[in-house]
Every structure is written in structure tokens, then in C-alpha cells.
Amino acid sequence: MRRPTTPPSPLPADTAPPPRRRRRRRRIVALAAGVVVVGLVATGVVAVAQLQSNVRTAPIRASAGGSTEQPADEPATGAVNVLLLGSDARALASDEFGEDDGTQRSDAMVLAHISDDNSRIDAVQLPRDTLMDLPACEDTGRGSSRGGSGMLNSALNVGPACSVAAVEKLTGVRIDHFVQMDFEGFIGMVDAMGGIDVCLPEPLQDGHARLDLPAGQQSVDGAQALALARTRHALVEESDIARLGHQQMVLSAIVQKATKSDVLVRPDRLFAFLDAATRSMTVDPGLGALTDLAGLATRIAQVPLSDVTFLTMPWESAPQDRNRVVPAADASVVFQALRDDVPIELAADAPPSDETVPDAAVRSTPISVSNGAGVGGLAGRVADEARALGYTVQGLSNAERTETTVIVAGEDADAQATAASLVADLGGGIEIRTGTGAGVQLVLGADFPARAAEVHVPQRPVDAVSRSADTDLCAA
Template identity: 50%
Template sequence: MNAEANAGARMINARRLQSRRKIVQRRRLALVIVAGLLILAVVGALALISRLEGNLTVARLQSSAEAMINGAQVGSSASNVLVLGSDGRDTGEGKYGQDTGTRRSDSMMLVHIAGGNTRIDAVQIPRDTVLLRPSCDDVGFGSFAGGWGMINSAFNYGENCSVRAVEALTGLRIDHVMSLNFDGFARVVEAVGGINVCLEHPLQDKHALLDLPAGEQELGGEDALALARVRYAIGDGSDISRMANQQMVMAAIAQRATSAEVLSRPDRLYAFVDAITSSLTVDDGLSSVSQLAGLALRVNEVPNTEITFLTMPWQPATANSARVEPSADAQRLWAALAADQPLIFSRDTDAKEAAKGGKPTTLDKEFEGADETQNASEKIDTVKRTAAAPLC
């Protein structure tokens, strides 16, 4: 019996040992699989980063502007980013009009990110603004000797020349610059799954390829671009008259891009980032994914209620009333941004009302509801809209 018991015990021990070996082998196999997956994930992430960085086009800047911009750090201090919408028509198979061989900025926005990431003030600069433009070195688009002209024509000499023109106009340092063409804008809207807007009246404009009904609706990329571009069907057909619609479109993009519909969908989030990087031209200080991510994280910290889109206060240009120049309110605006101070508005001018064709007036008038505790010389009167504004 003892011999049989010992033989049985040895058999049980052998089975246990074999079972333990199998468990160890399975654990080792699992560790190998996990390690392999981690390696694949890292390699995949590096490949994605490489792809995204490869998407970017980097703008050359002349030495003085390059030194100024490259010295800017993507940290928590106040920053000014110049965002340009190019009217280049060499894309889109001619659907945006004929390519004339020149480059103009169809839209121009100075984005001020406050220190501590507490707020963002995005100032639209009318493309018909005239000024004494500074000279620009040749960085691939020819040189410019300087002279009077519209600010949008500076882009014909590259992002570098637009940076110098805006710095001359505002007296502010531009820390970074990025530009986006028509196709890129449409791709960004498509990548986030479209945007929601609300129109008080139907809009049709063959020049902008626009045909939209009144009311709340969702727009794809092409229609969102058309709404941002439309001029002749609203107000007096000027660049100023369309800025309220541009504010609505930009606010809608901000709302959708920061919504759970995008952030909780890896496919949409990647498509959004891929669309942006594929369409952007940036300065060297934003030429890596980590640098762009740092800027994006700053923007993401700012609540939509503290993101304000506004139009540069303006007046008819002295030399040509068909063009515009900064008004006294604009000087107060630049001073507030330079000091990184919150903007004080003389009235709550709704961008939707401005879209009907009304123009903001000067500070010579009293406005009902204005904060009487503030000196009138500190208040700014312009058309504005927050990213949290309701659709209708």
C-alpha cells in the first residue's frame, strides 16, 4: 500500500509541476504579447506623430521676426497667435474661383491667449484695412519695399509679411502664426462631423456657392466655408458685413471640437488633428506635434464662456472711404491686449444683429446698460460673440 501511495503522490506532484509550468508558460506568453502590443502601440504612436508632423508646412520668416517668434515659449504667459485664412484658389478644382496667381488673406484673426489661460480674445482684422506696411525680406515669395496698401495683400509675400503688417498695425508682438486655405477649412469642419448654426433668414449667394434655409441646421464643410465667405447677400456686401457670420461659424467649430462627440471618438479626434495638420502652414515654433499640443492644451483650459470673437473697431479710412482703418477704440483694444487685461465693452453688441447690416458706432454715444463705474475712455465698442453663445 505504501508503494502504491508513494506512486500516486509522485504522479500528483508531477501533474502539479506540469500545471505550474503551463501557467508560467502562459504568463510568459501573455507578457510577451503585452510587451509586443506595447511596442506596436509605441511604434504606431511614433508613426502617427511622424505622419502628423510630416503634414505640416513650415513658413520661413525673416531674421528679426524669426528670432522674435522662435524665442516665444508655449507656456502659461500671454501669447498672441496670428491666424490667416488664405484665399488661394489653386485648390478645390476651381470651385472657389479662378486662380489669379496672387495670394491674399481672405480672413485675418489675432488670437490673444491670456496669461494663466483664463480667457481668449480673438480679434478679426478686416481685410480692407489700410496701413503703411513695413518692408519684408524675400523668404520665398519675393521682397516688399514697404508702402501704403491693404493688409490682406501682405500675404502675397508670405506669412512673414503678414506678421510684420499686423505688428505694425497693433504694436503687439506676434508669438506664432498659422495659415489655412479654403480646402483645409472645409476639411476641418468635415472632420468634426459638421457644425450647428442658426440663420435668421435664408441666404443665397452664387459667388460663395451658398444656398441655405433659415433656422437651426447642421452644415458640412463646403456650406460652412460658404457661410464664412458670403458677402454679397448680407448687409452692404462689404468684408465687415460678413464678420458676424464668421464669428458664428468659428464659435460653432469651437463648440463641436471641444464636445464629447469629438473628444470621446478617437476616429473623429484623429481625423480632426489630421485635417488641421494637413492644411496648416505654421512658424518653426509650432512645427512639431508636441508644440501644437502644448498650444491646444492651453486653448482647451479656457471655458467657452471666456472665448470671445470680436471685430477690430474701425472707421472709414481717411484717404479712401471704401477702405477702413483702426478707430480710437482699436487703440484701446491693442493697449488692453498688450497689458493682458480683460476687455471692457461699452455695450453688448450681438453679432446676430450686426449680421443684418448695422455698424458699431463710436464711444461718443451713451449706451443703455453700460457700466457707469468704468471710464468711457476704457470701453470698447464693437461686434462680439462668445464661443458659448446660443445658436438662436
């Protein structure tokens, strides 16, 4: 079915070669692993042993009794999904960032997808203020959580395995690996590179973040780079979303400096870079050896910077708290693309379409989704898919357990048209009952999970803030 288009938002100009549609691909996991291949050769056996001793590991999945489930095999081939976590823990050598209270949250979260053929990397920033129904998480060495409504960043307090579980529930994307890093590690890596170059359209001052930078192109050290990536108070809109653009610029600058400078060929700088990275790094057991990191880095190195994209998860304000966010309909399209290992098409890059918007009556009636299947979170997942298909979802609820999925629609023509369209988009075979109330209610029965496996969010251009890793740092 034809679907309404989403108006594009202005994005930085891309310098990637024409003529194919520009796929802005981004590499962030290379912060720690991207130069390990060269490092294993250049630093020598003793240095490698020291670096290996730096690396800490933690479970990627937790289950009852503290046992862990790990990926069966190292995905040397095939698409790979890596969750990158920036921890705000204050258990650091310095008290510069405040007193350690024993807690930690993910100050930054990026889901990096490496394509099966190593032709592109999509790195999706997940806003830390995303509200969701967090899954229960068993003991991972930092305690356990019963889950419930909360912000995505809070899952890390119970360990990276709980962040993995939360991101998998939010996105439906299976996570193969995670890399967690703290403030001091980030600062140390940037300093080991001799700083990075950034470009600011206006001066930024933030006493909370200890940030004071003039406008224009300039070189910043590790502490300044961290402050730039974390600042909220220097921005007109003091929010987590507002600072994600600066994070994209900082990460692009790191990737550009690492690939274009002498970091890779000077043993002293290379060792300092790797030492800072590994000392502050916690990874899953699948990346616990430097050779594992090297294997991942080998794949990353094959991707041109023009095919590495920084992409912020499409979002909208949370209905229950306007200061928090939830995934927008376009987020379902992005996550489906990661699951299918296909390129994400950005609205700003899409050519003009001659498609017409369908009759407004087809999807004009708001729908509600009720879970009568007894499967936790099913209504929310179906609601996300419905939004991605262009429907307005006005409510979620639990219903009496039922075996069969039905749609109850009001008597008016618009409601009946919306119900018929919904049946078609869900694969057909769903009974439509005429009710006395207004609107359309989708009641999910026990038969729906098997049916849902057949439902596929169609690809279409999405509206999202993005930049390529090779974009000019002074581009707007």
C-alpha cells in the same frame, strides 16, 4: 482726465455666469490645435508620424538676406499672441475655387491673445480691407515688398512673415506664433466633425459663393460653412465688415462642436480632423512639431468657453476711400489691453457710469500731428493714441527734423485749452507756443520716442461687435 463715453451697440445676450462683468472670450486657434493633445494619445505612433509630415513651416520674421529671426523661447508660460491667417490661395487640389494665379491674400485674420494665467482668450478679427502703411518686407521665399499704402490682407502675398510684420505695425502687439490655413483644410475639418450647427435669422443666397441656406437652425457641411463665412453678396451691406458677424457665428459653432461632440473620443473622426488640419496648415518653426501644438492646446483647453471672445477690431471708414476701413479710436484701447494682458471691457457690458463729460472746450479743437523725429510711422501711432484719448485728429504730415517736441496752438481759448490738455495726457514737459493760425499742431521731435514709451492709452469701455464662444447660436 475724464473722457467721453462711447454709446453701446446691441450685442448678443451672454450666457456666462454672473455676477462679474461678462468677458466674452473666444478661441479660434483651436481650429487646428485644440484637439492635438488627445490626438497624440489616440492616434498612435504611425498616425502621429503621418500628421507630423503634413505640417509645413515658414519664417515668422524676415530680415535682409533671407535670414530669419525667431522667438528665443517657446512661450509655454506668459501671455501668448497667435496670428491666424485664412489664405485665399487657389493652389489647391481642386479647381472649385478658381484658377491658381500664384497669388494669395488673407481672407480672414484673427489676432488671438491667450492670457498669462490661461483665464481668458481674446481673439480680435482684423478686417481684411483695413488700409495702412504696410512695412517693407524682405525675401521670405515668396519674394519681397517695399511696403507702402495698401490693404492689410495683401501682405500675405509675400509670405506669412510679412503678414506678421504688418499686424505688428498695425497693433503694436508682438506676435509669438502664426497659423495659416487654406479653403480645403477648413472644409476638411468641418466635414471630419460631421458638419456644424448654425442658426440664420433669414435665408441666404449667394451664387458667387455657392450658398443657398434657409432661415433657422440647421446643420451645414464644410463647403456650406466656408461659403457662409465668406459670403458678401447675400448680405444687404456687401462688405468685408458685414460678413465678420457670420464668421464669428461659424467659428463659435466649430468650437462648440469640437468640445461637445464625439470628435475627441472617436479615433476615426479625430484622425480625420487632425489630418485635414495639418495637411492644409503652415506654421512658424516654433509650432512646427506636434508637441509644440499640443503645448499650446493644453493652455487653450483650460479656458472656459464663456471666457473666449470673438471681437471685431473697432473701425471707421477710411478718409481716402469710404469702401475701406481704418482702426477707430477704440482700437487703440483694445490693442493696449492685449499688450498689457488685461481684460477688454465692452461698452455693452459696462455698468452705468456716473462720470460726467468734461467741458467740450478741453478737446474741442482738432489737432494735427507732424513727424519731425525721423522715425517712420511715429505720427500715425501718436494720432491713434490721441484719438483714443478723445481728441479729433485732422491730419498727419512730416516736418523738418527737430530735436524737441512742441505744441503750436492758436490764440483762442479753446485751442489753448486743448493744447494744455494734450500736454497733460502726453506726460507733461512739452512747450506750448502760440501761433497765428487756427487749431493745434503737435510737432514730434527726436526726444519724443523716449517720451512715447511713457504714454499709455487708458482702458475704458469700447464699442465693438463681439460674442462669446458659448453664446446660443440662435441669439441675435
